[in-house]
Amino acid sequence: MTPDDARGALDDIRRRHEQSRAEAARHHSSPLYLGILALVVLISYASFDLPNPWNGAMLIPVTALLALLACVYLRRAPVRRKLDSGELLGGVAAGIVLSAVLQGLAEIAGAVGLPTPHVAAAAVGSVVCLLLAVPVCRSVEALARRGARRS
Amino acid sequence: MDRDFDEFLHVPARLTIVALLAPASWTEFGFIRDAVGTSDSALSKQLSALATADYVEVRKLPGVVGRRTLVRLTPHGRAAFQAHARALERIASAARVPQPADAETA
Numbered sequence: 001m002t003p004d005d006a007r008g009a010l011d012d013i014r015r016r017h018e019q020s021r022a023e024a025a026r027h028h029s030s031p032l033y034l035g036i037l038a039l040v041v042l043i044s045y046a047s048f049d050l051p052n053p054w055n056g057a058m059l060i061p062v063t064a065l066l067a068l069l070a071c072v073y074l075r076r077a078p079v080r081r082k083l084d085s086g087e088l089l090g091g092v093a094a095g096i097v098l099s100a101v102l103q104g105l106a107e108i109a110g111a112v113g114l115p116t117p118h119v120a121a122a123a124v125g126s127v128v129c130l131l132l133a134v135p136v137c138r139s140v141e142a143l144a145r146r147g148a149r150r151s
Numbered sequence: 152m153d154r155d156f157d158e159f160l161h162v163p164a165r166l167t168i169v170a171l172l173a174p175a176s177w178t179e180f181g182f183i184r185d186a187v188g189t190s191d192s193a194l195s196k197q198l199s200a201l202a203t204a205d206y207v208e209v210r211k212l213p214g215v216v217g218r219r220t221l222v223r224l225t226p227h228g229r230a231a232f233q234a235h236a237r238a239l240e241r242i243a244s245a246a247r248v249p250q251p252a253d254a255e256t257a
Contacts, residue, residue, distance in 0.1 A: 001152065001161075006242035009166065013236060016170035019186050024175065078182035079175045 024079040029137040033073055037133070038126040040066040045102055045122035094136075101125065155238035157231055159204060164189070164197050169232045172207065172224045180220035198222060206231060 027033070040063055047058030074080070083091070102125045109117035160166055167187055172178050184194045201207040206228030212219045224232065 001156065001242055003243050003245055006239040009161070010236070010239050010243060012163075012167065013170040013173075013239075016167055016186070017174050020171050020174045020178065023182060023186075078179040080177040081175050 020079050021081070024077065024081045025137060027077040027079070028074075029134050033070065034130055034133045036066055036070050036073065038130050040070075041098070041102075041129055042122045042126040045106075045125065046116075046119040048106075048118040049116040098125065098129070101128075153238035153241055155234040156242070157235040157238075160206070160231060160235050164193075165201060165206075166235075168194075168197055168201065169206065169224065169228065172222060173229065173232055175223070177210075177221040177223045180222060183222065201228070204228075 043062045043066070044059045047062065048055060050058065102121050105121035105124055106117045109120040114120050160169060164187070168183060171183055171186055180191075180194065180198075184191060187194065198207060198209055202209055205225055208223050208225050210221045210223075212221060
């Protein structure tokens with residue numbers, strides 16, 4: 001085993017790592033998965049416009065059902081990865097930002113005089129999520145790859 | 152040779168399989184086969200050898216469209232792979248470090 005052989009083997013290991021990560025990322029940013037997530041945002045948030053006592057009542061059952069579908073989809077991934085702490089924190093932060101943005105949009109829609117401000121905010125939010133999801137996933141993946149190469 | 156260097160693992164087909172499995176918790180048989188570019192039988196043979204050595208665990212699950220075969224590294228396999236990769240790093244870096252013999256001849 002020469003140093004050149006060892007370097008070649010290490011390069012192959014890195015390439016195979018990236019192949020696995022790329023497959024996991026491709027599955028997570030597929031249109032079906034992103035569509036399910038956008039539907040979770042749309043239906044759960046739009047339900048706040050339902051009349052009482054149904055105001056927001058769809059939040060838990062619909063979110064639970066669609067989250068279950070998302071879990072099934074993730075379990076069918078060709079490459080299953082556990083999220084690391086950075087990815088989990090990023091997900092929580094994205095959820096908080098999304099809630100704040102939706103609330104802001106709903107207040108603007110209400111101020112403008114739309115009869116269903118939450119539906120309008122949820123529709124805008126879902127479309128924005130769909131548009132941003134793929135570039136955000138790619139950037140996170142690129143950052144993770146850079147971090148893995150440095151370590 | 153470095154004491155962590157694993158001759159069994161260093162067979163190219165096995166090292167490729169283990170390197171694909173390392174970043175994942177479970178990986179599908181079909182993905183490994185396509186990524187390596189091998190046949191079902193050749194991959195099964197390598198996986199059997201790795202499973203016999205307790206480097207990987209193979210699980211067959213019933214699916215909607217036929218059975219799914221999933222593979223993952225065992226803790227022993229993961230530790231052996233990490234040790235082997237460290238051994239390769241040391242061997243590769245040995246060429247960059249000037250040896251005492253080189254300094255004397257220079």
